[in-house]
Each structure stands twice: as C-alpha cells, then as structure tokens.
Amino acid sequence: xxxITAAITAVGAYVPDFVLSNQVLETMVDTNDExxxxxxxxxxxxxxxxxxxxTSYLAIQAAEDLIAKRNLNPxxxxxxxxxxxxxxMPVAATAVYVASEIGAVNAFAYDLQAACxxxxxxxxxxxxxxxxxxxxxxxxxxxxxxxxxxxxxDRTTCIIFGDGGGAVLFEPNTEGLGFQDEILRSDxxxxxxxxxxxxxxILPSSExxxxxxxxxxxxxxxxxxxYAVSNMxxxxxxxxxxxxxxxxxxxxxxxxxxxxxxxxxxxxxxxLIDSKVLMNIQRYGNTTSATLPLLLSxxxxxxxxxxxxxFAAFGGGFTWGSIYLKWAYDSx
Ligand code: UT7
Numbered sequence: 319x320x321x322i323t324a325a326i327t328a329v330g331a332y333v334p335d336f337v338l339s340n341q342v343l344e345t346m347v348d349t350n351d352e353x354x355x356x357x358x359x360x361x362x363x364x365x366x367x368x369x370x371x372x373t374s375y376l377a378i379q380a381a382e383d384l385i386a387k388r389n390l391n392p393x394x395x396x397x398x399x400x401x402x403x404x405x406x407m408p409v410a411a412t413a414v415y416v417a418s419e420i421g422a423v424n425a426f427a428y429d430l431q432a433a434c435x436x437x438x439x440x441x442x443x444x445x446x447x448x449x450x451x452x453x454x455x456x457x458x459x460x461x462x463x464x465x466x467x468x469x470x471x472d473r474t475t476c477i478i479f480g481d482g483g484g485a486v487l488f489e490p491n492t493e494g495l496g497f498q499d500e501i502l503r504s505d506x507x508x509x510x511x512x513x514x515x516x517x518x519x520i521l522p523s524s525e526x527x528x529x530x531x532x533x534x535x536x537x538x539x540x541x542x543x544x545y546a547v548s549n550m551x552x553x554x555x556x557x558x559x560x561x562x563x564x565x566x567x568x569x570x571x572x573x574x575x576x577x578x579x580x581x582x583x584x585x586x587x588x589x590l591i592d593s594k595v596l597m598n599i600q601r602y603g604n605t606t607s608a609t610l611p612l613l614l615s616x617x618x619x620x621x622x623x624x625x626x627x628x629f630a631a632f633g634g635g636f637t638w639g640s641i642y643l644k645w646a647y648d649s650x
Pocket of ligand 1 (some may be wrong): 348349350353354357358434473474477512538539540541542543546575576577580604632633634
C-alpha cells in the first residue's frame with residue numbers, strides 16, 4: 319500500500335464587510351497613508367463590528383464557505399481545530415462551539431494557540447492526524463477578531479491588524495501530494511516583545527488592568543521585525559535545501575502577512591520572483607491566524623495540482639516555521 323500523505327482538498331474564507339482604510343486611521347491616530355503603506359504594505363483592513371459576535375462567527379462563516387463550495391456533508395468531519403489567538407472566551411474552546419454550529423456533530427474539536435503561527439502549527443497537527451490513519455477529514459480553521467484586543471489609540475498596533483477567517487480541509491492522499499516536510503521552531507525570549515499583559519493567570523483582570531490598558535496587544539515592533547526577518551527567511555531557505563528545491567521548483571510562497579517588508583526579505587532569501595509570492599496584506603492587514611488560509615482562498619484558482627508550495631510564518635512567543643506542501647487539486 320502506498321504511503322498516506324495529508325492533502326488540502328478544499329478551502330473557504332470570510333472577511334467582515336466593514337473596511338477600515340488608512341485614510342480613516344489618519345483621523346483616529348497620528349499617522350498617514352504614506353507611512354503605513356511604505357512601512358507595512360497595508361492599505362485597509364476588515365473589522366467585525368456587529369455586537370456580540372466573536373471569533374467563532376468568523377470561523378463559522380469560513381467553514382460554511384468551504385462546506386458549500388465542496389458540497390461536503392459536515393457529519394463526515396472527524397475533527398475541527400480552530401487556530402486562534404482571540405478565542406470567544408478564555409474557557410470553553412471556540413472550536414467546540416464552531417463544530418456544533420456547522421453541523422460537525424461526529425467531530426471532536428479544540429483550539430490551538432501559537433499567535434501568528436497558529437495556523438502553520440495547525441497544519442502540522444492536522445496533517446499528523448491524517449497521516450496516522452486515525453482520521454479521514456480534519457477541518458483546520460484559522461480565525462481572529464484582532465479588533466477585540468487592539469487599542470485604537472495606539473498607532474504602533476492599530477494600523478497593522480484586521481479581522482478574518484479561513485478554513486482548509488485535510489484528507490488522505492495516496493499520490494504523494496499534500497504535506498511533505500516541516501521545520502517548526504519557538505523561543506520564549508519573544509514573550510517580552512509581543513504580548514497582552516493582563517487577563518491571564520499571572521495578572522488576572524481587575525479594575526486596574528483595565529484602567530492601565532493592559533488587555534491590549536503591545537509589541538516592540540522593531541525587535542519583532544528583526545527576529546521575524548531573519549527567522550522566517552532561515553527556515554524557508556533550510557526547507558528548500560533539505561528537499562533539494564531550487565527557486566525554479568517552487569511555485570508559490572504562502573507567507574504570514576504581517577509586514578510586506580518581512581515577506582519580501584523571505585522571498586529574496588529564497589531567490590523567488592515577485593509573481594510567485596502570494597500577497598493580500600494590502601487588503602486585510604495582519605489577520606494573525608487567518609492570513610495563510612485567506613491567501614489560499616484568494617489565489618485558489620491559480621494553484622495547480624502538483625504545485626510546490628512553501629508556507630512560512632512568524633509570530634508572538636516567538637513561534638515560527640516553514641512547511642513544504644504539494645498542492646493536490648485544480649479548482650474549476
Ligand atoms: O505578526 C507577527 C508579529 N508582528 C510583526 O511581525 C510586526 C513586526 N514589526 C513591524 O512590522 C514594524 O516594526 C512596524 C510596522 C510595527 C513598525 O515599523 P518600523 O519601520 O519598525 O518603525 P519604528 O517602530 O522603528 O518607528 C519609526 C518611526 C518612529 O518615530 P521616530 O522615533 O523615528 O521619530 C515611530 O514613532 O515611526 C513612528 N511611528 C509612526 N509614524 C506614523 C510608529 N508608528 C507610526 C504610525 N504612523 N502608525
């Protein structure tokens with residue numbers, strides 16, 4: 319019997335309707351379109367504005383998009399993973415609610431948190447379950463309502479992040495397509511440079527933590543940028559070498575959309591031409607766990623069966639890595 323690999327067989331996505339443009343941000347904080355565009359590549363981002371809707375809403379919409387496109391019976395899904403840094407609530411995993419809402423009544427579900435690398439790590443987890451032979455349909459969703467943890471008076475963070483969700487289905491493949499290799503890394507040194515101070519077990523929520531704005535994301539952008547550039551490029555170059563891939567062999571780079579300059583640096587190290595580098599940061603900003611599946615969804619029609627794709631991400635923690643995958647289908 320041929321070896322089972324784990325292939326992505328369907329994708330879905332959702333972004334909220336509300337658009338927050340650089341021009342509107344200019345009226346909110348001391349910034350300007352030229353600065354944001356040249357330093358990050360971002361032009362606008364989407365925000366989930368409806369009250370009482372959280373990350374689960376984004377995840378459900380993305381999953382339902384996938385289910386409809388693929389004509390999938392949700393009762394056949396074995397497992398639902400929601401990769402997110404902004405769960406609906408601290409306790410009661412978002413994935414469990416999402417699985418029930420989409421009709422995945424035979425699935426078990428849990429959340430996976432590794433900041434901006436959540437979806438990349440989730441690809442490793444989902445693939446491993448498939449390769450083990452124990453499960454046949456694993457739904458991996460990446461969704462984040464970043465607007466729930468952003469201070470819209472802080473120009474160093476509010477210009478970067480947006481809300482969104484994306485989903486992929488992993489299934490067994492016997493043609494050698496799908497997941498090929500991974501290099502995943504983490505380093506706790508990063509916890510000082512990108513974090514939310516309060517609301518966890520070290521500093522539980524209090525009147526004081528709210529007053530001090532300690533429930534919002536804080537980052538030392540320059541330091542994070544430096545680590546991101548060198549680490550994301552390193553693992554992407556290493557995974558190419560380890561798999562004897564030249565720049566010609568690679569069809570696409572699907573990289574976390576945090577900053578266009580970070581993506582460009584990785585592409586340069588891989589010696590890739592611009593047309594192989596998928597980019598939608600200009601429209602959505604950094605949607606944390608949703609960036610990779612949003613790229614797959616936006617560019618799905620261009621992806622061809624057998625294409626060699628390198629995925630790369632870097633995020634808080636620090637967490638980072640690279641995954642090499644062969645695309646498994648042509649979309650019509
Ligand atoms: O998703 C995973 C984790 N996150 C990241 O990967 C983010 C990594 N970091 C970055 O993308 C960049 O560091 C930022 C986009 C956050 C900032 O860009 P930068 O080129 O590193 O700018 P900087 O922080 O060095 O700031 C340069 C100047 C400063 O002014 P002075 O000190 O030179 O006078 C800032 O005060 O730009 C100022 N500045 C701004 N100006 C206009 C900072 N934010 C803004 C702003 N608008 N929004």
